[in-house]
Amino acid sequence: MEGVPRVPPEAAERRRCRIGAAMAVLLVVLPLMLMRVFLGDQADSIDALLRQAHVKQQSPRNASDPEAAPVRTEHEHDRLLGGLLSPDFHDEQACRSRYEASTLWKTSPFSVAPYLVRRLRQYEANHSRCGPRTARYREAAAQLQSGRNAGGADCRYVVWLPMQGLGNRMLSLASTFLYALLTGRVVLVHQPPEMEGLFCEPFPGTSWLLPPDFPYKDGFWSGSKESYVNMLENNVVRYDMVNNASALPAYVYLHLENTRFRFQNHTFCEEDHLLLDKFKWMVLSSDSYFAVALFLMPAYREELDRMFPAKGAVFHQLGRYLFHPGNRAWGMAQRFFAGYLAGANERLGVQVRVGPYQLAFPFEVMSEQILRCTREHGLLPQLTHNTERAAGSVRLANSIAVKAVLVVSLKPEYYDKLHGMYYSNAAASSTGQEVVVSVYQPSHDEDQRTDSRAHNERALAEIYLLSFCDEVVTTGWSTFGYVAHSLAGLRPWVLTPLDWTKMKAENACVRPESVEPCMHSLPSFDCWRSGQDLDPVVHLPFLRHCEDVPAGLQLF
Structure with missing residues (x-):
C-alpha cells in the first residue's frame, strides 16, 4: 500500500523468528513466575530456572541473523590473555601452546594495559612491513652490505644473538623486544640448531627469525672492534655524530653481559642511547634481564609507565606474549601434566x-x-x-x-x-x-x-x-x-x-x-x-x- 514501508521477505522472516522465540521463552518463564508466587520456600530454585531460561534466550547467536552481535565468552577473552595475543593467527594446530597454555595457568594477577595492547599491534604491523622476505628488508640488507648507515626511521633492526642457557636467553630476548618497542626497531632472532623449533613465531603473518644469509652473527664478544664501547673509546664514533648518521659505521654491536655483576660503561646512559638510536642496524648479545635498566633512563620512562602501570608485570606479560613452546616441547608438557598433575588438589x-x-x-x-x-x-x-x-x-x-x-x-x-x-x-x-x-x-x-x-x-x-x-x-x-x-x-x-x-x-x-x-x-x-x-x-x-x-x- 502507498505510504506503508515494504518489509523485505528475509527481514519479515527474521522478525517472525524473534517473535516465535520470545513466545517460546514466555511459555517457559510464565509458569515459573507463577510457581515462585505460590512456592516461596523454593524461591531460590525457581530463580535459578528463570536465570537459565534467560541465558538460553540471550547467549546463542543466530547465524542467519546478520544484525545479531557476536557473543564473546570469558574463556575466549582469556585465550588472548587479556588482549596480549593477536587474534590474527588462524592455524591453531601449528602452535597448540599459544591458546592452550591459558587453560592451565592460574588467572593472572595483573590486568593488561590497553596502551600495551595497542603498542603490540603496532609493532606487529611494523614487523610485517619490515621483516624478512619483504622488499624493505632486502633494501636495508643491501645498504648494510654496502657499508653504509642509512639512518632514518624507516625499518630499523636489532639482531638478537643467544648467550648462556635457556633461562638467560628468554630473559635477554624479552628485554631486547622491550628495547625494540621503545625504539621502533624490528627484532630478528638468530636461531642456532639447538633452538630450532623451540618456540613458535610470536608475530602473525611474518617471521622473527634472522635469515640464514645474514653475515654478522658470529664471533662477537666484549672486545670486538664493532662493539659500541670500543668504537667510542677508539673515537670511531663520537657524540657529535648524532646529527650526522651517515658518518656512522654500517652497524653497531651492543654487548650486555653480566661481568662481575656490572654491565660495561656507556650502555645505559641517555647520551649513548641518543647516538645508538642513529644506527639502522644493531647486533645485540646479552645473558641478562636488562629490561630493568631501561627503566633507569628518563627518556624511556613515560612510555614504560603507559605500557606497564604495574611494574611487576613486565616479564609476566612480555613472556606470555612472546614465548609459545613449539609442538614437540608443548606435547611433553601437556602429556606430563595430564598424566601426573591434573588430578591433584594442589x-x-x-x-x-x-x-x-x-x-x-x-x-x-x-x-x-x-x-x-x-x-x-x-x-x-x-x-x-x-x-x-x-x-x-x-x-x-x-x-x-x-x-x-x-x-x-x-x-x-x-x-x-x-x-x-x-x-x-x-x-x-x-x-x-x-x-x-x-x-x-x-x-x-x-x-x-x-x-x-x-x-x-x-x-x-x-x-x-x-x-x-x-x-x-x-x-x-x-x-x-x-x-x-x-x-x-x-x-x-x-x-x-x-x-x-x-x-x-x-x-x-x-x-x-x-x-x-x-x-x-x-x-x-x-x-x-x-x-x-x-x-x-x-x-x-x-x-x-x-x-x-x-x-x-x-x-x-
Whole structure:
C-alpha cells in the first residue's frame, strides 16, 4: 500500500523468528513466575530456572541473523590473555601452546594495559612491513652490505644473538623486544640448531627469525672492534655524530653481559642511547634481564609507565606474549601434566639448580634447606609416620586430598629424597585431613647441555610445568626459576644462599614482593650526576634489591 514501508521477505522472516522465540521463552518463564508466587520456600530454585531460561534466550547467536552481535565468552577473552595475543593467527594446530597454555595457568594477577595492547599491534604491523622476505628488508640488507648507515626511521633492526642457557636467553630476548618497542626497531632472532623449533613465531603473518644469509652473527664478544664501547673509546664514533648518521659505521654491536655483576660503561646512559638510536642496524648479545635498566633512563620512562602501570608485570606479560613452546616441547608438557598433575588438589613445584658456587655443598645440606622451607611455610604436609591405613580409605571422596610435587632438577637425588619420604610414610594436613603426596620428576639430565635441542625442549617443557603449579620453590640466582614463576605470575619461595662458614642458611627461603626476575648486573653509573647517590633504589619507588642477589635490581 502507498505510504506503508515494504518489509523485505528475509527481514519479515527474521522478525517472525524473534517473535516465535520470545513466545517460546514466555511459555517457559510464565509458569515459573507463577510457581515462585505460590512456592516461596523454593524461591531460590525457581530463580535459578528463570536465570537459565534467560541465558538460553540471550547467549546463542543466530547465524542467519546478520544484525545479531557476536557473543564473546570469558574463556575466549582469556585465550588472548587479556588482549596480549593477536587474534590474527588462524592455524591453531601449528602452535597448540599459544591458546592452550591459558587453560592451565592460574588467572593472572595483573590486568593488561590497553596502551600495551595497542603498542603490540603496532609493532606487529611494523614487523610485517619490515621483516624478512619483504622488499624493505632486502633494501636495508643491501645498504648494510654496502657499508653504509642509512639512518632514518624507516625499518630499523636489532639482531638478537643467544648467550648462556635457556633461562638467560628468554630473559635477554624479552628485554631486547622491550628495547625494540621503545625504539621502533624490528627484532630478528638468530636461531642456532639447538633452538630450532623451540618456540613458535610470536608475530602473525611474518617471521622473527634472522635469515640464514645474514653475515654478522658470529664471533662477537666484549672486545670486538664493532662493539659500541670500543668504537667510542677508539673515537670511531663520537657524540657529535648524532646529527650526522651517515658518518656512522654500517652497524653497531651492543654487548650486555653480566661481568662481575656490572654491565660495561656507556650502555645505559641517555647520551649513548641518543647516538645508538642513529644506527639502522644493531647486533645485540646479552645473558641478562636488562629490561630493568631501561627503566633507569628518563627518556624511556613515560612510555614504560603507559605500557606497564604495574611494574611487576613486565616479564609476566612480555613472556606470555612472546614465548609459545613449539609442538614437540608443548606435547611433553601437556602429556606430563595430564598424566601426573591434573588430578591433584594442589600442585607444588620445587626447582633445584646447583650452580658452580654450590657444588662444594653436600647434597644433605641443600636437601635439608628445601625441607625446612616447605615445613616452615606449610608447603608440604607433615609426616605422620603411620604406615598403615584404615581399610577402604583409599581415595574416599572428600576424605583424602592429593598433593602433587613436581621436582625440576638436573640431579635425581632431590626427587629420590622427597619420594622416599612420602612413599614410606603417611601425611596429614594441619587440620588432620589425610594427604596423599605424589612426587614426580620429568627428567634428570645430570648436566646442562645448552647445545642440545632435545635438552632445551625438556627444559622448556619443565619451565611451563612449573608455571602451572599453585606454589613454587625456586633456587636463588636461577634464571630458569625466574622465567617459570614470572610466567605463572607467582611470587616464589626462593631458597637463600648458604652461609659457607655454617653450611646453613639463616632463613631457609624468603618470598619476594614481586614476581619479576632479578637483574644481577648493575648498569654503569658513569653518566650519573656528581654527588648523586648511585643506588637507584633510593630514587625510584618501583625498584628494590633482590632477596637472592643483594646488589641486583628488581621491578615491583
